[in-house]
Amino acid sequence: xxxxxxxxxxxxxxxxxxxxxxxxxxxxxxxxxxxxxxxxxxxxxxxxxxxxxxxxxxxxxxxxxxxxxxxxxxxxxxxxxxxxxxxxxxxxxxxxxxxxxxxxxxxxxxxxxxxxxxxxxxxxxxxxxxxxxxxxxxxxxxxxxxxxxxxxxxxxxxxxxxxxxxxxxxxxxxxxxxxxxxxxxxxxxxxxxxxxxxxxxxxxxxxxxxxxxxxxxxxxxxxxxxxxxxxxxxxxxxxxxxxxxxxxxxxxxxxxxxxxxxxxxxxxxxxxxx
Numbered sequence: 001x002x003x004x005x006x007x008x009x010x011x012x013x014x015x016x017x018x019x020x021x022x023x024x025x026x027x028x029x030x031x032x033x034x035x036x037x038x039x040x041x042x043x044x045x046x047x048x049x050x051x052x053x054x055x056x057x058x059x060x061x062x063x064x065x066x067x068x069x070x071x072x073x074x075x076x077x078x079x080x081x082x083x084x085x086x087x088x089x090x091x092x093x094x095x096x097x098x099x100x101x102x103x104x105x106x107x108x109x110x111x112x113x114x115x116x117x118x119x120x121x122x123x124x125x126x127x128x129x130x131x132x133x134x135x136x137x138x139x140x141x142x143x144x145x146x147x148x149x150x151x152x153x154x155x156x157x158x159x160x161x162x163x164x165x166x167x168x169x170x171x172x173x174x175x176x177x178x179x180x181x182x183x184x185x186x187x188x189x190x191x192x193x194x195x196x197x198x199x200x201x202x203x204x205x206x207x208x209x210x211x212x213x214x215x216x217x218x219x220x221x222x223x224x225x226x227x228x229x230x231x232x233x234x235x236x237x238x239x240x241x242x243x244x245x246x247x248x249x250x251x252x253x254x255x256x257x258x259x260x261x262x263x264x265x266x267x268x269x270x271x272x273x274x
Contacts, residue, residue, distance in 0.1 A: 001246060001260055004076040005225065007222055007230075008037075008220075008222070008232065008248070009243055010187070010232065010243040010246050010247050010248050011241070011242050011243065011248065012224065012230065012241060012247070012248040012249075012250065013019040013248065013249050013250065013252060013253055014093070014250040014252070015250070015253070016059070016214070016254055018211065018249075018253050019221040021214075022211070022212060023035065023117045025213060025214060028237070029123060030150060033197075033241070034091070034121055034215050035096065035097050035098050035137075035214040036095070036096025036097055036098045036099060036136075036137040036138070036140075036213070036214075036215075037098055037137060037139065037150050037208055037209070037212070037213050037214050037215040038099065038136075038137035038138055038139050038140060038154070038257050039139070039208075039210055039257055039258075040060075040140075040208070040257065042189065044047050044084045045139075045141060045249060047065070047143060047185060047186060047188070047189065048186060048235060050140075050141035050144045050145055050184070050186065050212045050260075051103055051141075051144060051182075051184040051185055051186050051260060052184075052185050052187055053184060053185060053188075054185040054187045054188070054194055054197075054198065054261060055185065055195075056198070058193045058194065058197050058202060059193075059196065059200055059201075059208065060224050061193070061196075061208045061227075062216070064196055064200065064221070064223070064229060065223045067173075067200045067221075067256055068200060068221045068222065068223050069114065069223070070199065071202070071221070073074070073219075074126050077199070077202070077203060077219065077220040077221070078109050078110070078113060078199070078202065078203065078204040078219040078220065079232055079234075079246075080180075080220075081109070081112050081113045081221035082108075082109040082112055082141060082204075082219055082234075084112075085112035085117045087105070087108045087109050087112050088120055088239075089105075089235070089236075089238060089239040089241075089244065089245030089246075090104065090105050090123060090160065090236040090238075091124060091160060091236060091237060091238035091239075092124075092161055092236045092237070093160075093161040093238075094135075094139045094161070094205045095124060095127070095135060095138060095161055095262055096135055096215070097123060097124060097127040097137040097138070098214050098215045098236050099127075099137065099139050099140055099142065099143050099208070099215045100123045100124075100126055100127035100130065100138065100142075100143040100146070101141055101215075101236035102140070102143075102205050102207070102208075102215040102216050102217045102236060103144060103147065103189045103208050103215075103217070103260070104126065104143075104147070104152055104188045104267070105123075105125035105210075105217050105236065106120050106204040106206050106260075106261075106262055107121070107147070107152070107182055107262060107265065107273075109213070109217070109234075110198055110203070110262040111179075112263045113202070114153075114264070116265060118154070118179055119153070119154045119155075119156075120154055120155045120160070121153070121154055121179060121183070122153055122154065122155045122158040122159065122160050122162075123152065123160070123236075124159075124160060124161055124162060124163060125147050125150075125152055125153045125157070125158035125167065125172065125176060126143065126147050126150050126151070126152045126163070127146070128151070128163055128168075129146065129150045129168070129247060130145075130146035131145065132140055133163060133165055135163065138206055139178065139215075139258050140206050140208050140215060140259075141186075141258065141260075142264060144260060144268050147180055147182065148182075149180075150173075150180070151173075151175075151176030151177045151178065151179050151180035152176055152179045152180065152211040153172045153176040153179070154172075154175060154179075156175075157169070157171060157172040157176075158172055167217075178200035182262055182264070182265050183262070183263050183264045183265075184260045184261070184262055185258040185260065185261050185263055186258075186259070187205065187256070187260065187261060188255060189256070189259070190217075190255055190256070190257070191255070191256075192229075192251050192254060193217065193254040194259070195207070195219075195231065195254060195256065195259060196221055196229065197230040198216060198236040198261040199219075199220065199221040199231060200221050201220050202220055202271055203261040203262060203263060204217055204218065204219050204252075204254075204261065205217060205231075205259055206218075206258075206259055206260045207233065207249075207254060207256040207259055207262070208256050208257050208258035208259065208262075209253070209254075209256060209257065210257040211253070214233050216236070217234055218231040218232065218233050218234075218254065219231075219232055219234055220232035222248055224248075226249065228250070228251075229250075229251050230248050230250040230251055230253075230254060231248065231249055231254045232246055232247075232248050233246060233247055233248070233249055233254070241248075267268055
């Protein structure tokens with residue numbers, strides 16, 4: 001099976017080329033950058049422990065290409081709207097907090113889709129409190145639980161990728177409370193069909209990837225060829241990574257160990273703005 005090497009101007013990573021991402025992660029770790037995704041133990045933290053289960057009926061595979069074409073034509077994918085509202089590519093730098101950065105990126109995208117752009121959120125403002133200021137990895141469920149507890153403030157109150165408890169101020173907590181009422185749904189583990197259904201229904205999806213040891217989020221379903229599919233991802237390694245912080249993963253590379261989608265965002269933000 002031969003995949004395209006580039007799509008939408010971005011690089012496509014498949015089973016032959018994905019090792020380059022693993023090698024890049026190893027090099028980044030040596031250079032002081034990080035990934036940080038820790039595989040969730042589903043025996044200890046079972047499916048549905050952190051959110052409601054994904055309830056949409058799976059879209060049949062024979063409908064994927066047509067639906068993707070319709071979304072692209074309408075410019076209605078999460079990626080189109082994230083681009084329109086200038087949702088930034090986040091940068092975790094040396095912090096092993098991808099598990100929170102990917103979730104926060106998806107939150108920002110979902111908020112933009114709802115017409116309630118949050119501004120530039122600092123994922124570290126949540127991850128630091130979740131991990132008690134320790135540089136350790138985690139999984140998406142931990143981020144979701146912590147975000148519901150602490151919220152996420154904008155970078156005005158807590159700079160991105162800065163691990164410093166001095167930013168935990170009353171003003172920061174008040175701002176963070178505006179960005180925490182988000183309704184997540186958990187997708188079944190190892191189900192690309194569920195990922196496809198969520199994206200084709202217009203929802204961003206977080207992808208905790210065991211093979212990469214990294215968490216990213218997907219914003220667009222892509223058709224690579226006849227019965228060959230993938231997703232466009234946004235990474236938290238800054239806009240200089242690949243094509244403005246994005247790349248395409250083929251189906252086998254985008255099938256997640258753990259995944260969540262965001263159905264609705266934040267009544268807190270709406271009430272505060274009223």
